[in-house]
Amino acid sequence: MLASFAKRSSVAMFLGLTALSPAAVAPSYAQSYAFNNVEIQGAQRIEAATILSYLGVNRGETIAAGALNDGYQRLIGSGLFESVELLPQGNKLVIKVQEHPTVNVVSVEGNRRVKDEAFEPFLKTTPRRVYSPTVAEQDAQTIVEIYQAQGRLAAQVQPKIIRRSNNRVDVVFEVTEGKTVEVERLSFVNNRAFSDRRLRRVLETKQAGLLRAFIRADSYVPERIELDKRVLTDFYLSRGYVDFKVLSATSEFSRERDAFFVTFSVQEGQQFKLGNITTTTDQPEVNADEFAAASQLRTGQIYSPNIIENTIARMERLALQKGLNFIRVEPVVTRNARTRTLDIELVVTRGPRIIVERIDIEGNATTLDKVVRSQFRIAEGDPFNPREIREAAERVRALGFFTTADVQTRQGSAPDRVVVDVDLEEAPTGSLSFGGAYSLENGFGVNISYTQRNFLGRGQFLKLAFGNTSDTSTFALNFAEPRFLGRDVRFGLDASYSESEEASSALFDTKTFIFRPSIEFPISENGRIGLRAFVESNEMLNAESDSSQIIKNEVARGQQTGVGAGLTYSFDSRRTGLNPNAGILFRASADLGGFGTDYEYFKAEALARAQTKVLNDQVTLSATFEGGMVQGLDTGGVSRFTDRFHLGPSKLRGFATNGLGPRDLISTNQDALGGNYYAVARLEAEFPLGIPEEYGITGGLFLDAGALWGLDDTLGGSIDDDSHFRSSIGASIFWRTPIGPLRLNYSRVLEKQTYDIENEFELTISSQF
Template identity: 50%
Template sequence: MGLRITGTDVRTRAFSFELSGLLRAVSVCAALTGTCAIYASPVAAQNYTFNSVVIEGNSRIGNAAILSRAGIARGQSISAGELNEAYQRLVNSGLFESVRIEPRGGTLAISVVELPTVNRISFEGNRRIKDEALEAVINSGERRVFNPAQAERDAAAIAEAYANDGRLAAKVTPRIIKRSDNRVDVVFEIFEGDNVEIERISFVGNRVYSDRRLRRVLGTKQAGLFRSLVRRDTFVEDRVEFDKQVLRDFYLSRGYVDFRVNSVNAQLTEERDGYFLVFNVQEGQQFKFGDVSVISEMPNVDADAYRDIIKVKPGVVYTPSLVENEIARIERQSIRDGVDFLRVEPRITRNDRDLTLDVAFVLSRGPRVFVERIDIEGNTTTLDRVIRSQFTSVEGDPFNPREIRQSAERIRALDFFETAEVEAREGSGPDQVIVDVDLEEKPTGSLNFGGSFSTSSGFGVAVSFAEQNFLGRGQKLFLSVSTAEQAKRYGIAFVEPRLLGRDLQFGLELDVSETNSSFSTFDSDRILFRPSLTFPVSENGRLQVRYTGEEVDMLARTPPVNGPVIGNEIAVGKQFSSAIGYQYTYDTRLTGLDPNAGVLVQFTQDFAGLGGDSEYLKSTAKVVGETKIFNEEVTLRATLEGGALNWKGGANRAPDRFLLTPNIIRGFEPGGIGPRDLTVSGDDPLGGNLYVAARFEAEFPIGLPEEYGISGGVFYDVANLWNLDDVDLSGGSVVGESGSFRHVIGVSVFWDTPVGPLRFNFTDAIKKETFDREQSFELTLSTRF
């Protein structure tokens, strides 16, 4: 009985056995009678012994390699089943298009047809996704053996990439073009199809927050005006799952502890070119903090000492972040007290009757686990030390899961990375932990354009560049160029956020400006040099100490057109001031008890007189408050600021005094209000020693479809600038020295475009002086790259 095993199709792996004698007899019997019984005594399975092996058809793969994969050796006795297994091993190797094994007496003949190698891979029909991105999706590669099954899998992977990009109708067909020397070109023919956008996102079950407010929380967006540029308006299942978690975090941070997403329904439109996405949610009731206490289960640890540092009070809306803040505060105190491995467990008791949550912070002894090492991956630009600086724990320190979570949040807050995952796993022993940091970097540079317009002076342009992660060191670099109204200004600023590896920020500012504008009748050159150190002094407070060296030269034009007061100041020539100062900042907008409200307080003083030509004390103060009302649909913001200049020596000149810009009061040119030196040919802003300003503004939706990204705002500004003490006013015609309050109302239009947010300000000065200079329109644009 002879045996021949063949296979002609790799994908089906078909093989046939030809048997003589007995099978032929069975077939004849069945055909004649319909039934046939065969009685056979057991026989021994047939074995083969081959003295030689003949391999045919191979050119790229050597004989030894084929025999090795088949597992056949000369002179070895093998059965028919083992011969079939050898055949299967050759077929499954993925190297041959067909395989045939045939015993010929003492010789085994193996005939193979090798699969071609891939000469070139190309993509046709792709416009939405570039070749480089598709090459990263597939596993086939040039100069590798062509595998039809792998090509089919690659086509499916490409189609999935298009589906994630919102093109669900995309079709991908792999084609091969035969070349010489058993090579093929693989071409993936792509039909991209139309983009399936999300036409509408709506919510069912939400009573407290509107659909508009909740849509702002989601990462998925509705198709809008710039649908060809926005990539988040397509349906992606993974993104929707992330949105469900984001919604829960949003409600939980506002006290809705029972919130849940019941379901998300994605329904295709009749035209099958869009989705209607519906989130079915259950909000529940809002809970507030009830009784807050501290319980110690550790000997020699007094609970009362830690109870005194708790800041959250009953009646505050419950949010997990406040609980985390209190735990961090207790742990920091325990480190100062020398208590190691302290574990703080918040035990929460629910009171449904009065909708409160009692929180008891239980102090207990945690397990003795240490940080073995911190592994960082994915940071191609950012240096490891920048990331490690966000950890308060280092190798060998006690392991604190909460501190690791906070370190992860600090890494994300750097805004250097698209994703930042921090996880802990068991190390070399049960008492050792390895912290893995997996990162994906993103662009950190920004380019900003600003523009302004006034009926009297025309347009102005300002350009600035900022790099938040300079050379991957976590340092900040700012460059600015301004050409507004013939005024040239060049600035450079550098910030090292962690000097000497500590929470100590070093800053250096250098600014050079030359003015030749229609705002004044004189030119000026200014050089400013300012190094500074900034460090924390409390949980929300920071203190900056700095030195300021400034040289100012006032230049007369040819022919001179300035008034007597400015003329006297020009005659002084170059004047250099040398000052030391400080700035205290208190900011609760991110860490306060209310996630929808916060306050910023700044107080600054500079003392000049350490050498130089000037001696003065300059003080400024600013308070900013912000809150959201009407279920966070409307943002209210109020700013109050002022300044005082107490001159003690040297020449008190216009560039040294306060000059109000549109950042302080809108509706006027820079220096558009305050004392002025009137002349026949024009007038000059003189500035003032005292100023006060208040700004009130509201931002709100204006009823347009949210996908347009357009919202509105109104504002009211009031300011006064006055006092020219210690100024030589002889021979001049000065107005506005005693000051008066100017009042401005205005309307803003905010447009969130793909190239950056646009802001249009339209203003009207309802109370002003005849000598003031108005600016009725202002435009700003910021874009990121």
């Protein structure tokens, strides 16, 4: 199409220059013209004045042939016309033009892998606008780039036009998609501290494996390789390798030219630890010892930019609390090559007096400005802090509401003023999911849910869910406002209703309703407190005639509706990420409930979990300790089945749901009754199996131990509710699939009671620490 356009333009230029050439042999630049009349032919949308302004011809004015030719070139270069002819006829100039047609329809054909909706926001050729061959070529290149981002480097796009009546055209982008170019092998050169397998887990680019038809990460994308360079650098720096460099990242085509071999050449250097830590200042109002106490740096720690940044942020926040504006903390690093340590001097000084003039936010068509501004700890008129701007940019990106979030600063209306520009591009935040499930206990089931992570552009979370199996139906509503009243306070509202009929895990039916508002707020860098109130209604009904007498007695108590309140404290060291190889999670909760029912209770639970990586991050070790208790507040109250704890494979592997704990062995069905107390310990290791990393398969071993005990009513001592110890050992297969991380457990019970019910095999969604 461009070739034909160039051909027409060159012909028009030839005709124009021929018409301008005089009959004499004299050079054309010596020829001059004076036109008393100008006639324009073919113009429909373009005004005559516009054409003459480009041409530069005034009536009666003498113009040289060279100047007239320059005007001709300006008309062609304006992009308004397909062709232009200048025909001097004595003192009359005839200008023949053919305007570019109007775009009637724009379509993309031949695209099977990418939907039209993916192109539409980026195409500049649109209906009811003047067609431009240059813009069409740019649009064709845009479509090619979209395909290349998915690894289809051989994609080709040819723009074509179909002429219609009234000077209109249909624009068609003909696409030849080509095959996806995959990454056949990712390898590394000069890496000694970490294996190829470990480093491949860090990269965004993945090798092609069994699931190459579903996993887009194994497609070769040059931009992703550049990102991987930065990711590798961050990985090594966070582990003390301060001299690390990515020397090169080479990509070679396979012989069949359908895959790439990508090789990263790296220079690791030596691992450094922290040496002497000092805090100094030249500001008389600053107490160096007080600021040093806020430091989290310790001699012997492995160096990481994160721990330095975290300590500086803590010190600068301390300065703000003391009313010391423009205070900056600058780290001075002294390298000790012999001992492989870094001495850190934290210099508390006063920075330049620069004020934030304003924060400009653009690109957020749906998300409200206040949602983005809430991620900034500074406002207009506050002292400018570059580190806080960087951290705010990371918080904006972490929201997950935007595909891109670029935060830059520029000088404001004066040298001591700064404007913060936030350029955003919004991403989809809602999802509607349909799913099915099957289990041996509950049979087939269906799940439908709608989730919106940025409800009405306010940054709120909303989820509506419905689940149904052969014997259970559940409705749930979850709502959360993360910035309640504009503060770092999370307000939540949870409501659910469920019914079970003849459930296999209990020989009675249940109806349960819960309504629970809550708030959560930080009390320290890693600690948070949650407060909640709740209304809870439970009804046990339709017990089987041969059920345990305890179950029958609890069913006879009818529907119980009561209110209560509780609190939760959590400590999560993963919030700061100071140690990339380890993390600690502690959570404790307490509830007072049942007010308005025949059983008022105090319930408490606690969980402590620690995880670390060893053997150059190849093996992940974790330990979890968990326990709980429920205790009546008066001597007359007796807990019910729905109040007590029930252990299953999620807490103690190797045992079925309601497979352990106090059990009525006198009843025909030997019903499981649950317990008022439980304690569980789980030890686990995850390690590679030697299978190529791109398949996402690793192995694990685990050891679980625990007990479930305690009843308020033992039918006169006929039920054994002692704290019998149970334990199991087993192996796991972890598989990272496109539908989520799956886990297959095989368990072997080591210690149990004769009436316990075992569960050797279990397929679950793998939980992440």
